């Protein structure tokens with residue numbers, strides 16, 4: 001067993017750290033307040049090859065694994081979760097195309113994701129279908145050579161920015177199995193009837209675009225089906241087993257940033273004639289945070305490594321997602337507490353980290369749903 005990153009992996013990690021340190025740090029407060037980010041940062045990230053590194057060379061990518069994608073995500077989130085989310089989620093959906101897309105779909109979309117010509121999004125959640133994705137009622141009906149889609153989607157990342165949206169649709173409502181009723185269909189966002197409305201007032205990752213999508217009499221060719229008709233649920237689970245690794249790396253990056261802020265502040269802030277860091281109560285918190293972070297990183301490293309080796313362990317992915325999200329929230333909370341009143345002011349990074357962390361326990365499977373998956377793997 002070897003716990004060392006390869007020279008190439010260390011190089012990717014270093015390049016990502018330097019890029020994010022240079023491009024994100026000064027802009028983070030402004031983008032958080034303005035609920036937007038500068039698309040030129042995403043373009044630069046694409047130019048430098050950070051977006052979609054897991055995409056095969058034949059589609060313009062670097063042909064690395066999800067592990068390398070995670071290394072980049074950890075560095076980006078350590079610099080700023082909001083901008084990190086905005087930049088790297090530009091490829092959210094390409095994993096599904098890689099797994100289940102047709103050759104034509106891959107050739108059309110994947111090179112554009114890598115080069116920064118287009119963003120992609122995946123629209124599953126609906127106003128009345130969140131954790132229970134099988135309750136999705138956005139309907140796609142076959143009419144001649146086309147799908148006709150009607151419905152609405154909620155909380156969609158990149159909703160107003162993505163050129164292509166992979167929409168989870170009800171295609172076989174009469175299927176006796178709830179897991180056999182849905183299919184993914186690719187919808188270009190310039191299709192007549194596609195309307196994305198940006199959501200404002202998010203608690204965290206405010207630089208990242210989140211939208212509500214209305215789909216009204218959308219018509220796309222039958223060839224826009226991604227994967228097999230009626231297999232959408234199983235395809236979604238396979239997709240999440242890849243994208244949840246990304247969330248783990250986001251969480252570890254955020255937790256690491258919280259620890260760094262805590263160390264910096266407690267070493268300089270003095271109370272009772274000594275630095276905060278000299279109090280054992282503070283030292284214990286720092287020790288616990290560092291240990292949680294190492295444990296979470298080891299979990300996601302193993303989960304990502306297994307996935308890239310073709311030995312995907314879905315319960316391990318769920319453990320890594322649940323644990324890393326939880327420790328990110330705890331680390332941000334502890335770090336803010338160590339800042340006292342200063343931590344409550346938005347000029348301080350720790351305040352943003354505290355707000356940004358919570359999403360990790362919600363999107364791509366809530367912490368409760370991750371535990372359901374883990375328990376099922378043990379109990380059946």
Ligand SMILES: Cc1cc2nc3c(=O)[nH]c(=O)nc-3n(C[C@H](O)[C@H](O)[C@H](O)COP(=O)(O)OP(=O)(O)OC[C@H]3O[C@@H](n4cnc5c(N)ncnc54)[C@H](O)[C@@H]3O)c2cc1C
Nearest residue numbers: 122123124125130131155156157210362363364365366368
């Ligand atoms: C910023 C942001 C970005 C997002 N991006 C996307 C995106 O790009 N694409 C997309 O499709 N969706 C996206 N989502 C949606 C996200 O995945 C959902 O919010 C999430 O899956 C939870 O669904 P819900 O909000 O409907 O909550 P609900 O499913 O209503 O859950 C509410 C609470 O009940 C709990 N609960 C539900 N069922 C059970 C159960 N069986 N056992 C125990 N507890 C349960 C949940 O864990 C949760 O705590 C995004 C959300 C946000 C906030």
